[in-house]
Amino acid sequence: PELFSDTTKLDEPQGPHVILKARVSNARTQSAKLAFLELRDRLDTIQAVVAASDTLSRQMIKFCASIPSESVVVVHALVKKPKDPVKSATISELELHIKKLYVESRAMTQLPMQVADAERAIPAEGEEESADGPIVTLNTRLNNRVIDLRANLNQAIFAIKFGVEDFFREFLKSRGFTGIHTPKLLGAPSEGGANVFEVKYFGTKAYLAQSPQLYKQMLIASDMKRVMEVGPIFRAENSNTARHLTEFVGLDLEMAFNKHYHEVVSLLEELMLYIFNGLKEKYKRETDLLRSVYKVDEFKLPEAGKVPRLNFAEGIKMLRDAGEEIGDFDDLTTPQEKKLGALVLEKYGSDFYVLDQFPLAIRPFYTMPSAETQAKYDSANPNAGYSNSYDFFMRGQEIMSGAQRIHRAEYLEQRMKEHVSPVDPNSDGLRDYVQAFREGCSKHAGGGIGLERIVMLWLGLPNVRLASLFPRDPGRKTP
Ligand code: ATP
Ligand code: AMO
Secondary structure (H helix, E strand, O other), X not given: OOOOOOEEEEEEOOEEEEEEEEEEEEEEEEEOOEEEEEEEEOOEEXXXXXXXXXXXXHHHHHHHHOOOOOOEEEEEEEEEOOOOOOOOOOEEEEEEEEEEEEEEEOOOOOOOOOHHHHXXXXXXXXXXXXXXXXXXXXXXXXXOHHHHOXXXXXXXHHHHHHHHHHHHHHHHHHOOOEEOOOOOEEOOOOOOOOOXXXXXXXXXXXEEOOOOHHHHXXXXXXXXXXEEEEEEEEOOOOOOOOOOOOEEEEEEEEEEOOOOOHHHHHHHHHHHHHHHHHHHHHOHHHHHHHHHHHOOOOOOOOOOOOOOEEEHHHHHHHXXXXXXOOOOOOOOOHHHXXXXXXXXXXXXXXXXXXXXXXXHHHXXXXXXXXXXXXXXXXXXXXXXXXXXXXXXXXXXXXXXXEEEEOOOHHXXXXXXXXXXXXXXXXXXHHHHHHHHHHOOOOOEEEEEEEHHHHHHHHHOOOOHHHHOOOOOXXXXXXX
């Protein structure tokens, strides 16, 4: 019972006595003299007995047994150890013997769904629902998210999500990063035009930020040196995949470096290992609970200091050696990403790896071409070659993109014009960004991580929506 959040412990001659607040997950009567309640608080459940006595009337037994599931109650109870305690990760082996009970909030009797329905796994894409699979679909669960979130699995997911956010800040703060908050209403798309939401803005147009990209770089030009942001990101991804949301939480960072952008890649690797080790140490119970239901393999971490870091070309070779048909400069499809993840796991024993030196043509305009690509520049084919850019993967799915950025204004303007999807350096939304580099700016690199993706992939969840409290996708704006 000490695990229950709102517990007052009182010592009594008959044994420990507690006053606690909990939710009734189930109430039933055994006889006119005996009722059983199942009380829940976040991850924990405890059985409670209400037995008629001199001080507890039969009417009270009837009353207790009739409390609708999901009502909030305050109970005064003795704590006992039953002869045959339950062995479960979430059910207490202790038992409460209720002396007094107050209903603080009565739930409706016909709930749209039961919390127990949310304590089961949802099937992965393309997977059949198993016999003991969900009675309610993910959609129904998301439509009734307030009840759905009460399930212990969801409580665990969001504890972990907050943990990742915490570890992200903790690590970067210890490395001298400053927290920033950049605007989410922009004058121009920050990541190109394709998947931006347009909004009305006092008779003009504004755009919801697709990332803090332009501003985090401008703040490097403002000498903030090392910046981090945890904030909302909006993408008009008009497709329903298991890993895309239209609004998600971005963990972004940007930093000036001395000699080589790999200084930043190394720091990012350390950051990810700090997050993984933090989850292992501090969120074991939550992680184990989810793995016991989702039956996913434990996340295999690389040996300390040995994060596999492959060049894109090496990745392509591994895929080809495994029979995949893919061009040198093609972007990886989702199945190819997963396949490469499996190959890396086999070869290096790690579910986490870094792919470096992506083809220039498939990266945004602000990406620094590699030194070799710059040396071989050909104006007839300006997007050929590789770039100083990288993606991080967990279980074969992308969780982070990043790059060294172009810090010289003239070169930036050239790349903006020559890019596969050209942008205008003199446009309203980009003018100030380009100006920042004219005013002088250090060499810098950074990255953006999808928070929901880390949670999804750490736990091996089948859908990113499970890692968003109130997910947004093309078909969902409520609740
Ligand atoms: P981001 O879009 O932010 O870069 P991402 O994980 O979507 O993150 P991409 O490089 O865009 O990464 O895409 C990698 C692969 O994921 C693509 O080659 C494609 O197979 C698949 N993919 C990306 N976006 C979508 C989408 N909206 N719908 C379906 N598949 C997609
Ligand atoms: P990118 O567009 O790759 O890079 O996004 C960074 C990371 O954000 C996550 N992500 C998403 N998560 C959920 N739903 C989505 N629709 C979605 N789209 C992306 C992924 C991805 O790796 N400005 C660059 C970052 C940088 O270079 O610093 C950017 O936004 O985990």
